[in-house]
Amino acid sequence: MKKSAKRHQSKKQTEKKYIVKGESELLPFLLEQKIKSSRNATKSILSRGQVKVDGKTITQHNAVLKPGQEIEIIENKEMQRKSExxxxxxxxxxxxxxxxxxxxxxxxxxxxxxxxxxxxxxxxxxxxxxxxxxxxxxxxxxxxxxxxxxxxxxxxxxxxxxxxxxxxxxxxxxxxxxxxxxxxxxxxxxxxxxxxxxxxxxxxxxxxxxxxxxxxxxxxxxxxxxxxxxxxxxxxxxxxxxxxxxxxxxxxxxxxxxxxxxxxxxxxxxxxxxxxxxxxxxxxxxxxxxxxxxxxxxxxxxxxx
CATH class of the missing domain: 3.30.2350.10 (Pseudouridine synthase)
Structure with missing residues (x-):
């Protein structure tokens, strides 16, 4: 299956967003986009709830993605605001x-x-x-x-x-x-x-x-x-x-x-x-x-x- 994404980022927000172009599982998709420098670091942002699919927090590595869905990566600063x-x-x-x-x-x-x-x-x-x-x-x-x-x-x-x-x-x-x-x-x-x-x-x-x-x-x-x-x-x-x-x-x-x-x-x-x-x-x-x-x-x- 072909996997690609269009990336866009708002200057006023701390989120990075990606549009899914082809069917994929979530972890492989994130690895392909090189969200983080290593596989373990990518798994960590999933575990911490920093990944949203169409606005919903997803932590499952094998969650199935479909074309047109929006993937949002919440930066640590955003997570820190909530924890404070x-x-x-x-x-x-x-x-x-x-x-x-x-x-x-x-x-x-x-x-x-x-x-x-x-x-x-x-x-x-x-x-x-x-x-x-x-x-x-x-x-x-x-x-x-x-x-x-x-x-x-x-x-x-x-x-x-x-x-x-x-x-x-x-x-x-x-x-x-x-x-x-x-x-x-x-x-x-x-x-x-x-x-x-x-x-x-x-x-x-x-x-x-x-x-x-x-x-x-x-x-x-x-x-x-x-x-x-x-x-x-x-x-x-x-x-x-x-x-x-x-x-x-x-x-x-x-x-x-x-x-x-x-x-x-x-x-x-x-x-x-x-x-x-x-x-x-x-x-x-x-x-x-x-x-x-x-x-x-x-x-x-x-x-x-």
Whole structure:
């Protein structure tokens, strides 16, 4: 099989790009283009995830290439930018979105100081390193002590589409919470109205009190009597919704002293955003991203229910 490629490189980017002209496997293709000086060095850039095929990171040496596909080689500088991010990890990125996995303890957005080392600030530096005019826009937030998956927009149009059509665009948001005790019902729906006082604490009312209606569905995934792991699906996305609702049923999230928790075995808030599913604001394609539940959430003596 004949293998050839047309090479082109943007002055503003650190990537090298090649267009596949004939069918080939990935490693032989890279060796023919003399991407690196040796076979081992070429294998290394594959293993480090520095090779993309049509925008998707590929590490398999024998991945089959077809004519017309674009091969992109990300230089070490680009990989270094990603590795320098603190407390966040990029799960996905395109021209409209960045999806990340955030650790507990990292603010989503600065509350007071614009240059605070938040997820938003770090991503802003990350995109501006490629082009000073690039920006990152807040679409939704996670509390500082909540870990897990969240997304940002890379342009105002994507932000507006997502925020203005949130209920239609975001089809699923799933969380995992470690709570005190064991709920009497193995699954249930919590439905109430939430309002915030001047001290920024959210209160719940079973009747419409002029606040915002909030609906949370939960299922007890595991329990040992003292603590339980709950899988929660949000029908609405109000501030502190999960924390308030679990406090309402008498099983506050561990570490959540603000909403009634008496214990803190994890030394952090026991809440993790595991899954988000949404329609891409430009392509309309349904996308889903997942963040594994932290190992520290594992119950010492657990019983599946």
């Amino acid at each position: 991010l603190m407390g966040i990890r990029i799960l996905y990125e395109d021209q409209d979105l960045i999806v990340i996995d955030k650790e507990a303890g990292i603010l989503s957005v600065a509350a007071k100081h614009p240059n605070e080392w938040t997820a938003h600030y770090q991503l802003s530096l990350y995109v501006k390193d490629k082009n000073p005019r690039n920006r990152v826009f807040v679409v939704h937030r996670l509390d500082r002590d909540t870990s897990g998956v969240m997304m940002f927009a890379k342009n105002e149009k994507a932000k507006r589409i997502l925020q203005d059509n949130w209920k239609k665009m975001v089809t699923e948001r799933i969380y995992t919470a470690m709570v005190e005790g064991e709920p009497a019902k193995k699954e249930d729906t919590i439905d109430s109205w939430l309002s915030e006082n001047k001290a920024f604490k959210v209160y719940s009312s079973p009747k419409d009190n002029g606040g915002k209606r909030a609906v949370t569905h939960y299922h007890v995934a595991q329990t040992n009597g003292n603590y339980s792991l709950l899988t929660l699906t949000l029908e609405t996305g109000r501030k502190n919704q999960i924390r308030v609702h679990l406090s309402d049923i008498g099983h506050p999230i561990v570490g959540d002293k603000k909403y009634g928790a008496q214990t803190n075995p994890l030394k952090r808030l026991g809440l993790h955003a595991t899954t988000i599913k949404f329609k891409h604001p430009t392509s309309g394609k349904l996308m889903q991203f997942h963040s594994a539940v932290p190992k520290i959430f594992k119950l010492k003596t657990k019983t599946s229910v």
